[in-house]
Amino acid sequence: MTLHPIRIRYFLLALLVSAQAGCLLFGVAWVTGWLWESYDHIVHDYVSAAGQLQAHELALEVRELHVTTAEPGTEDWQKLQILCENANISHDGILCFMRRDNGAMLCHPDLKNDPGLLRLFPGKCLLMNDGTNGPIIHLAHEAEFQRVPIVNGKVDLEGKIYTFTGLSLPSINAILGVYHSDIAIASFVAATVRPVMQIGYILAAFVVGATAMIAAFLLKRYEAGLDAVNKRIETQVAERTQSLICTRNALTFGLARLAEFRNYDTNKHLERIRSYVLILASEMSRTNHRITPSFVADVATASLLHDIGKVGIPDAILLKPDRITPSEREAIEMHAALGKECLASIRKQFANDDFLKVAEQIAATHHEHWDGSGYPQGLQGKAIPLEGRIVAVADVYDALKTDQPYKEALTHESAREWIVTSYAQQFDPAVVEAFVAREEDFRRISLGKRDTQPWKKAKTDTLTCTFDSAALAGTR
Structure with missing residues (x-):
């Protein structure tokens, strides 16, 4: 089955617009994906750096509070617990203290609501950092031995992934841990990148729509001109055909009369x-x-x-x-x-x-x-x-x-x-x-x-x- 030429032109126009839309959407998706991934790395690096800075600042506060022990129930422990509850950690983060020797939980912001948190051993959670992993307490000891008291990585705490920054405090037999929620970080990245993605899709749609409208307008003008030419040709063909038919009929009539005469x-x-x-x-x-x-x-x-x-x-x-x-x-x-x-x-x-x-x-x-x-x-x-x-x-x-x-x-x-x-x-x-x-x-x-x-x-x-x-x- 053959298609009418005008249908073919519109089909080609639709194919062109579809191809352009596909290319633009693929380009926007690729760019936003790359932007998302790059920005995610930047934010995580920033959060890690901010976590280290906060850990040092909190360690200074602990020193200024003259805390000598972190044993639960003591006055110094109360100071650490208040510090955990009042700490303002970005990206839904929390501040915790855990024992250096066995990794047991010492202080947690929700400890008043859930005393059972003291039965946790977050220090024994595996910390993933640049391809190396191990329990937090072991990595903290190694970092302390290497005189690099800060440890960074991701950790699974109570079923949630956190970006962890740990600082060993040997004087009170504790590890200060700053946790930043990866879900909150991802939400922050999404909230930042998604508008850019939406703008990209809107621009792509605008480009596709503008291209389609311009192409349709030009095609319409072309068809109008072509229709005018076709009508002139059809008129000429019709006139010529009618002339040939009249000539044929006249010759037929004349030839027939030769026999009838x-x-x-x-x-x-x-x-x-x-x-x-x-x-x-x-x-x-x-x-x-x-x-x-x-x-x-x-x-x-x-x-x-x-x-x-x-x-x-x-x-x-x-x-x-x-x-x-x-x-x-x-x-x-x-x-x-x-x-x-x-x-x-x-x-x-x-x-x-x-x-x-x-x-x-x-x-x-x-x-x-x-x-x-x-x-x-x-x-x-x-x-x-x-x-x-x-x-x-x-x-x-x-x-x-x-x-x-x-x-x-x-x-x-x-x-x-x-x-x-x-x-x-x-x-x-x-x-x-x-x-x-x-x-x-x-x-x-x-x-x-x-x-x-x-x-x-x-x-x-x-x-x-x-x-x-x-x-x-x-x-x-």
């Missing part, structure tokens, strides 16, 4: 045939949806060439005013095959021309009978092309209604009776039904366009105007 007839016969065929085809199109307006027009025009093969019949036979002999009838019947051959040779030059194909079918089959008794091929029923079946009724009706050297014209009623009695024998029943439905139009056309025969007065005394069934069938 030899048979004591004028162009009115051709006009009547065309009118009859147009009426029949139009009426049948009401119930047969395969009969299109184009087919109706082609059949009506091509019907002018139904007897083109008569140009190959000798005048002595074609213009004979008396009854014709069987051999002469055979010669006249050759006009169907001659017409087909003539039009087929023309159609070879235009292999895809539907009009010439219809004309060829009409010339070859308009004397075929529904029961198979016609000529030249003896086709039967629907094996006869529809255009041939339609022209057969129109041709016979006009032959019955027209004066000829060998017969007088019939009245409309007599012609109608003759056609109806040949129902299902010579004619397609569907075409006869269309004829009966529009017989008043046939009557009007036959009365309004009757031929005047200049030979009739000169020969009327010598002509025998009787006719037989062959004459009624329009075989001449």
